[in-house]
């Protein structure tokens with residue numbers, strides 16, 4: 001059934017460029033939500049993030065997605081200072097760091113007066129701006145359901161609910177939900193407002209039972225409410241046909257020829273944003289330990305790290321990128337010989353190269369500290385041509401689905417990760433193929449349309465209950 005939906009997310013599907021062209025947003029959320037456009041009647045509300053976006057803000061634009069699907073786009077030009085506080089001080093890093101358990105609590109974070117200002121005049125103000133845009137769109141079409149996304153928008157649902165008690169609201173949380181105690185990093189009024197904003201929705205979705213359970217516990221503890229019936233587990237996924245087509249595209253085939261011409265006998269690949277949650281520095285350390293323990297593999301194996309530079313206005317992220325570069329230099333300096341470099345680092349947003357590397361890995365390393373899902377673990381095996389093995393952190397959402405066929409690692413245990421790289425490279429062909437084919441079959445049977453269906457089915461259940 002085709003439905004009317006208002007999708008609300010900080011990052012929209014495209015960003016307008018200076019020459020008037022549209023740049024497709026990368027990242028799991030924007031990619032998965034683009035699939036909604038094909039099946040439903042969507043108005044998408046998002047932040048303006050470029051000057052050209054700002055020039056188009058305030059009106060609702062009639063847009064056409066790459067596959068020809070029509071949709072409407074409503075961009076919001078937030079006050080620039082408010083947006084900086086919202087994005088660079090509160091959402092990332094504070095909420096992101098809490099939800100991925102990244103704070104070193106003896107030293108950080110600092111919840112000082114500047115943070116309180118950023119919360120009030122940044123995060124809350126921008127959320128109020130989103131809620132106002134939702135209400136404007138609802139005036140045009142009152143029976144539309146509203147679908148909020150992620151940690152940027154925790155306060156908006158309550159503001160909409162207060163004005164429109166009967167509108168159907170749902171929210172998908174794309175990041176982990178930590179244990180209740182970890183939320184105590186934030187003052188009670190703030191953490192209560194976050195939970196209260198979320199429970200204003202009719203349905204709240206998570207990638208795994210683990211994150212969903214933590215949310216049920218923390219809501220019970222903070223608000224004294226049992227929200228079990230409102231929550232749903234719906235693991236996000238990918239559109240396999242999109243990857244099949246990309247894998248055979250001229251651009252990817254050219255990039256792949258380039259990798260094949262340079263690649264060592266065995267290739268370990270990692271693909272990430274340069275985010276501290278991705279655990280890239282420990283991954284290099286694990287590779288170093290592997291090379292230490294297996295000198296016979298030096299010159300025969302290499303790691304290709306394709307890293308998309310992310311959120312560089314935030315000091316923690318800029319420092320992390322510097323640490324990635326330092327660690328690469330250190331490991332390369334230690335082992336390089338006769339033109340062989342153990343780690344090839346590419347800091348770039350180059351999806352063509354990413355898909356080419358997906359085709360070529362012998363080992364895919366996904367060792368995130370915590371990760372809501374990690375779509376790389378689903379995308380890469382789909383197009384891999386080398387019976388590659390997946391080394392997967394037990395703290396990713398993907399682990400709940402794919403753990404059975406991966407080599408599972410504790411993200412803090414670098415010795416264990418070095419051992420897993422060794423095991424992955426030592427598996428015989430039959431075993432590697434069995435595991436890879438099982439992952440491919442699973443992802444094809446649990447694609448992004450299923451993610452959407454699971455949530456809409458949950459929505460139908462609550463609407464039916466409300467009518468009874």
Ligand code: F6P
Nearest residue numbers: 011026027028029030150174175
């Ligand atoms: O849920 C986390 C997420 O929204 C991902 O889907 C996406 O890859 C990433 O964060 C994008 O972050 P940003 O919009 O800050 O670049």
